[in-house]
Amino acid sequence: MRKGIVAVAAVGLLAAGSLTACGEESAPGDTADRPKIGVILPDSKTSGRWENADRKYLEEAFKAAGVDYDIQNAQDDKSRFQTIADQMITSGVDVLMIVNLDSGTGKAVLDRAKSQGIATIDYDRLTLGGSAEYYVSFDNANVGRLQGEGLVKCLGDSGVDKPVVAYLNGGKTDNNATLFHAGYDSVLKPKFDSGDYVKGPEEWVKDWDNAEAATVFEQMLTQTNGKIDGVLAANDGLGNAAISILKKNKLNGEVPVTGQDADVQGLQNILAGDQCMTVYKAIKKEADAAADLAVALARGEKKETGQTVRDPEGNRDVQAVLLEPQPIHKENVKDVVADGFVSKEQLCTEAFTALCSEAGIS
Structure with missing residues (x-):
């Protein structure tokens, strides 16, 4: 497994082109061969869900699975999104999961990860024309x-x-x-x-x-x-x-x-x-489904989801987990x-x- 020590900023102000270190977690014990999963969230201003729910539930799932993880927030900044992705790839993540800011930026990040042999997942938003192996969202x-x-x-x-x-x-x-x-x-x-x-x-x-x-x-x-x-x-x-x-x-x-x-x-x-x-x-169900796929990929396993979505720009079907929403x-x-x-x-x-x-x- 690729391993590394670079951590990037989770949330907060981006100072003059630099990133502060926080957000990377390791489970107790020997980390030499433990898989590592990187997650990039989109922002915290358009919805409270990303920091209040998704981060929490993903952290819980990764801790329970005993994998290392690095969850960062791009704060609606495309340059920051790409910088975080580059550093996660360099740090040796085995799986990269993203919520894209737009399909163009998302595609560039997914394609770079794929070229480095890193498995990828689109979380919540499908990256049109992208190369993610899975898509996890609601219908x-x-x-x-x-x-x-x-x-x-x-x-x-x-x-x-x-x-x-x-x-x-x-x-x-x-x-x-x-x-x-x-x-x-x-x-x-x-x-x-x-x-x-x-x-x-x-x-x-x-x-x-x-x-x-x-x-x-x-x-x-x-x-x-x-x-x-x-x-x-x-x-x-x-x-x-x-x-x-x-x-x-x-x-x-x-x-x-x-x-x-x-x-x-x-x-x-x-x-x-x-x-x-x-x-x-139910964000917990979405986070748990995505974490389950990410952990499996990080361990070299591929799961069949039984569902697909069509990416019209990429002209391909993407394996998907689509959850059902509830009117309130x-x-x-x-x-x-x-x-x-x-x-x-x-x-x-x-x-x-x-x-x-x-x-x-x-």
Whole structure:
């Protein structure tokens, strides 16, 4: 097995072209022949999941398997992403698992790893035209479908006739955002075509940037003279951005807003009645599935997953593990707490104590 001692920064500020050392872990005992797995996470600003959930669950799985690992966060910086990858490859990782920032950067990193005989896994996002041996994620078209169905349910409950629906899509360079869009558009486009709904403004939010999403949504509201009756927001961060503008205009609670990720803020927005639904993806299951494949690859084993996804740019089928997401409305927010994804203490702060009690969270 290739071994090395280089460690790169996990999270924090990148100082003038240098990386601070932290994030590399070794299990107790002799490390001479122990496999080593490198993981590059994308950022910490677009969603809390990467640092609060994925890192934690991957660390737990790698520790339990007795392998060395190095988990770093590129903090939405493509140069940093490539630097981390280069140092991980030089350090002698046996497997490299990435969440790409875009397919171009991801492909370059995967191809370099492959040229060095390093096994590769796409985690959560498929790198189009890439060379990863496996892809582990959720059924992302189904995530979008659940968002579309959730918005239809919430609009039905609102009683608005011919509602105007705006789209706040994710980052255009993220293949997942394209899959989410395909899913919710498959539900909503027939409504637009039939005249039951009116298609409102639509924007792709660069890099899933929440601050930009707020600016974009404020422009949408101005453009329509305040006539937006539903917002298909591609994740909880974008949803919260829209909600912040709706609050500013005293429209929160009147306009259904979707989300995804079931983060604490999104769930609190649902409890407060400002967000109509989110989609829960059991990150522990995703992390465990990816870690299981990574550990097997690091030990020279290849597993059959029984599933594939098509990479249209690479013109190939990629072995995949695709997990099923779950829609979350106010009545089943408690399921996310019961699953251990968020704790009651995190969710039910003083301002939400009564709302948690009403939702059956005990």
